[in-house]
Amino acid sequence: MANDLDDNRTHEAAPGDPAPLDLTADVVSLTAALCDIESVSRDEQRVCDAIESALEPLEHLTVTRIGNTLVARTELGRDERVVLAGHIDTVPLTVDPPNLPTHREGDDLWGRGTVDMKGGVAVQLKAALVAEPSRDLTFVFYEGEEIDSEYNGLLHIQQQRPDLIEDADFAVLLEPTGSIVEGGCKGTLRAEVVTKGIAAHSARPWNGHNAIHDAAEVLARLAEYQPETVVVDGLEYREAMNAVGITGGIAGNVIPDRCVVTVNYRYAPDKSEDDAAALVDQLFSGFVVTIKDNAGGARPGLDLPAAQGFVAALGVDVVAKQGWTDVARFAAMGVPAVNFGPGDPNLAHHDEERCPVPQLESAEAALLRWLA
Amino acid sequence: MANDLDDNRTHEAAPGDPAPLDLTADVVSLTAALCDIESVSRDEQRVCDAIESALEPLEHLTVTRIGNTLVARTELGRDERVVLAGHIDTVPLTVDPPNLPTHREGDDLWGRGTVDMKGGVAVQLKAALVAEPSRDLTFVFYEGEEIDSEYNGLLHIQQQRPDLIEDADFAVLLEPTGSIVEGGCKGTLRAEVVTKGIAAHSARPWNGHNAIHDAAEVLARLAEYQPETVVVDGLEYREAMNAVGITGGIAGNVIPDRCVVTVNYRYAPDKSEDDAAALVDQLFSGFVVTIKDNAGGARPGLDLPAAQGFVAALGVDVVAKQGWTDVARFAAMGVPAVNFGPGDPNLAHHDEERCPVPQLESAEAALLRWLA
Structure with missing residues (x-):
């Protein structure tokens, strides 16, 4: 046995x-x-x-x-x-x-x-x-x-x-x-750019402040931003700055008090993670910017x-x-x-x-x- | 018994x-x-x-x-x-x-x-x-x-x-x-205004088209719109046109191919439901507008x-x-x-x-x- x-x-x-x-x-x-x-x-x-x-x-x-x-x-x-x-x-x-x-x-x-x-x-x-x-x-x-x-x-x-x-x-x-x-x-950074408003009934929006309307400025800065193309060790890295997400609003009859634009910045490997974060902070100055993740190139x-x-x-x-x-x-x-x-x-x-x-x-x- | x-x-x-x-x-x-x-x-x-x-x-x-x-x-x-x-x-x-x-x-x-x-x-x-x-x-x-x-x-x-x-x-x-x-x-109308793009990897956005960036124009038209105040039977109805929701994006590394702005129009009772729908269609001409609900005043x-x-x-x-x-x-x-x-x-x-x-x-x- x-x-x-x-x-x-x-x-x-x-x-x-x-x-x-x-x-x-x-x-x-x-x-x-x-x-x-x-x-x-x-x-x-x-x-x-x-x-x-x-x-x-x-x-x-x-x-x-x-x-x-x-x-x-x-x-x-x-x-x-x-x-x-x-x-x-x-x-x-x-x-x-x-x-x-x-x-x-x-x-x-x-x-x-x-x-x-x-x-x-x-x-x-x-x-x-x-x-x-x-x-x-x-x-x-x-x-x-x-x-x-x-x-x-x-x-x-x-x-x-x-x-x-x-x-x-x-x-x-x-x-x-x-x-x-x-x-x-390339490096990749993801940030949330947040606009803050005041909730109100959408029949009486003058009692509040529309956070989604404020996001127009965030999107406008994105549209105006001219991404760089950077040559590193002879190779061309084409940078990119994009909204990859947007969300705002809690109900069909409520003036939204918050809108979040998620931005993805792809940056050339000549930049450090800190360089990239500083650039995003600067681009969206005046808004609440939170870096969610950031991995250098x-x-x-x-x-x-x-x-x-x-x-x-x-x-x-x-x-x-x-x-x-x-x-x-x-x-x-x-x-x-x-x-x-x-x-x-x-x-x-x-x-x-x-x-x-x-x-x-x-x-x-x-x-x-x-x-x- | x-x-x-x-x-x-x-x-x-x-x-x-x-x-x-x-x-x-x-x-x-x-x-x-x-x-x-x-x-x-x-x-x-x-x-x-x-x-x-x-x-x-x-x-x-x-x-x-x-x-x-x-x-x-x-x-x-x-x-x-x-x-x-x-x-x-x-x-x-x-x-x-x-x-x-x-x-x-x-x-x-x-x-x-x-x-x-x-x-x-x-x-x-x-x-x-x-x-x-x-x-x-x-x-x-x-x-x-x-x-x-x-x-x-x-x-x-x-x-x-x-x-x-x-x-x-x-x-x-x-x-x-x-x-x-x-x-x-007042009447209330809810519409979805949709922008359409082309999905791509966010590291190579030039292969796609960003639908969220296009929504900037929708928000700009909302911001510029001057709502009317209408007197009906001696009472003042203050109209309102607001984004009450926005959503776009499917992942942190994807250029979004769709963004939806939900708009709520509160209109004076001198307007019919059809009047209100026509006004919203007109305001967002060039975008895909879908009236989700519409109840007259x-x-x-x-x-x-x-x-x-x-x-x-x-x-x-x-x-x-x-x-x-x-x-x-x-x-x-x-x-x-x-x-x-x-x-x-x-x-x-x-x-x-x-x-x-x-x-x-x-x-x-x-x-x-x-x-x-």
């Missing part, structure tokens, strides 16, 4: 367990295998286990695990160290029709995660097989990117083991860019040798990243960063998420060329 | 039944008794039963019941017929502290309904005791005024027995006015002998009603109407609803003077 129990303890693949990842498979099959281990945010353990098991035999890598986040480093004493990073979670699956398991249609691999961003993770894993890369590498496979930042594995490294990353000269985040390089990212670092080498080796177009991505976390740790990965970013989170096979293959080839 | 059953059928007051209303009690006691029969909208049966029972012995009245709405008419062949009307429902009670049962504090009677509008109903009931009034009277006690108009007992009369009302020359609605006469009422009819007699007999101030009330339903039936009742309308629906005893007494006295 005791023996029987011991036998039961022997690890064997349970019916629900994913097949082990075969890193020697082609990048398309590897992408499909990663996607087919469903890993919606907060449910990354199985895919993290699978990646950890696949990395285990690679003797040129030292693997550290924090939650469901993995950092795998070479220690080859190269002159330069580069981070290759990607998140392993996805947004939820579509239901009807479900967009997993993956399937191939002509030149496209369809399914949740093919674009955002298991295609990029597959490219990272192919690069992890290179035993003698031309520079030292720090691979990051992290959880919780698609949800509140408190769950973000990159944040957990920042907080618990910044030493695993801070010694890098440069970082590549393999988020989808259609396989061109998007350098750095990231310079692309294209003036640095590591970044220049990356771009030269890839031989692809380089443009500014107009959105905000986790490259900003690298910037905050003093590591300039670019985005480079397979897939059309407009199909991220989309019901019809699908990645062209040639992009997976060309991203892999470009990266291996650089590491040769 | 059969006898026992019969005995059980004999009507005796159950513990929960209200005491019968004593119409000979003073108007303050009568108000308190009416309030203490809780009758939040949709729960008017007990108070309606009590009023019906109290009216039953009065041989000069013919009573018709529709649901929980009562119409009691004299048929004395007088030259003039006047409606006295009031609703018997209230808004919900406050809970902590509860504002029923009523209680007396100094010169105030406190409790739900004392203002809106069982004080007025008590005054009606005192008038119903007058066996030989100077004009024929049509008393209306109706349900469902405080909620969706489909429940409104006055509407039910309009739909099912308009003959009970249409032969009147004039109507007095005993809604609280602080015991002055408020003539007619009511002329006070102060050029008519019946109304003049009423005002002269009462000897109180007369002003225009700036809000919308059910007098508009009388106007729609061709019966001009005024508002006249005890209580401060600002305390209607208020947690601290209370009515000055002198106002209850003076309203009763004024009405009896007129009927003498």
Whole structure:
């Protein structure tokens, strides 16, 4: 009986367990295998286990695990160290029709995660097989990117083991860019601009003061504002100042005593978070302005040798990243960063998420060329 | 056994039944008794039963019941017929502290309904005791005024027995006015003015078009609009055009493709509903305008002998009603109407609803003077 129990303890693949990842498979099959281990945010353990098991035999890598986040480093004493990073979670699956398991249609691999961003993770894993890369590498496979930042594995490294990353000269985040390089990212600030009135019955508005009417001035300043275009390290960051929300009024017969305009300012990475906040405060002076969140951008670092080498080796177009991505976390740790990965970013989170096979293959080839 | 059953059928007051209303009690006691029969909208049966029972012995009245709405008419062949009307429902009670049962504090009677509008109903009931009034009277006690108009007992009369009302020359609605006469009422129109844009990521707004920014023009037209003040039958109706709601935006990182400004137009009773709608359409030309509801106002009819007699007999101030009330339903039936009742309308629906005893007494006295 005791023996029987011991036998039961022997690890064997349970019916629900994913097949082990075969890193020697082609990048398309590897992408499909990663996607087919469903890993919606907060449910990354199985895919993290699978990646950890696949990395285990690679003797040129030292693997550290924090939650469901993995950092795998070479220690080859190269002159330069580069981070290759990607998140392993996805947004939820579509239901009807479900967009997993993956399937191939002509030149496209369809399914949740093919674009955002298991295609990029597959490219990272192919690069992890290179035993003698031309520079030292720090691979990051992290959880919780698609949800509140408190769950973000990159944040957990920042907080618990910044030493695993801070010694890098440069970082590549393999988020989808259609396989061109998007350098750095803009910062993003969200503020509430509030007008205050006095409530009254709408049949007798002269007893009150209409807060929504006052918001006209807020919208007018937004309309007049001319956003800057700023060149940073040779890339053009086009700023933007927009109302993304407005709300006011409590009933059809009440003069509203409050109106809230939510403003989103996207700013070039030459500005600090404080610069951005000061600009918004100034633009809406006279109103009650509350900064709700503010995440600085990231310079692309294209003036640095590591970044220049990356771009030269890839031989692809380089443009500014107009959105905000986790490259900003690298910037905050003093590591300039670019985005480079397979897939059309407009199909991220989309019901019809699908990645062209040639992009997976060309991203892999470009990266291996650089590491040769 | 059969006898026992019969005995059980004999009507005796159950513990929960209200005491019968004593119409000979003073108007303050009568108000308190009416309030203490809780009758939040949709729960008017007990108070309606009590009023019906109290009216039953009065041989000069013919009573018709529709649901929980009562119409009691004299048929004395007088030259003039006047409606006295009031609703018997209230808004919900406050809970902590509860504002029923009523209680007396100094010169105030406190409790739900004392203002809106069982004080007025008590005054009606005192008038119903007058066996030989100077004009024929049509008393209306109706349900469902405080909620969706489909429940409104006055509407039910309009739909099912308009003959009970249409032969009147004039109507007095005993809604609280602080015991002055408020003539007619303004109309009220609610419209949605919609701006349409094109959604895009807020990091790349040049791919979209911001619908909230477009709303600046809607608010500017509202701010510029100069509302009219219109004299109707000698009373000044002060019009008003206001945004009472605004909403736009679906997420903090999305350029909004839609913004809705809800506009409330309060218009003088010289304008028809169509006039008002045309004015709003014109003011917001170029935008998508949808009229959500539109209820015309009511002329006070102060050029008519019946109304003049009423005002002269009462000897109180007369002003225009700036809000919308059910007098508009009388106007729609061709019966001009005024508002006249005890209580401060600002305390209607208020947690601290209370009515000055002198106002209850003076309203009763004024009405009896007129009927003498």
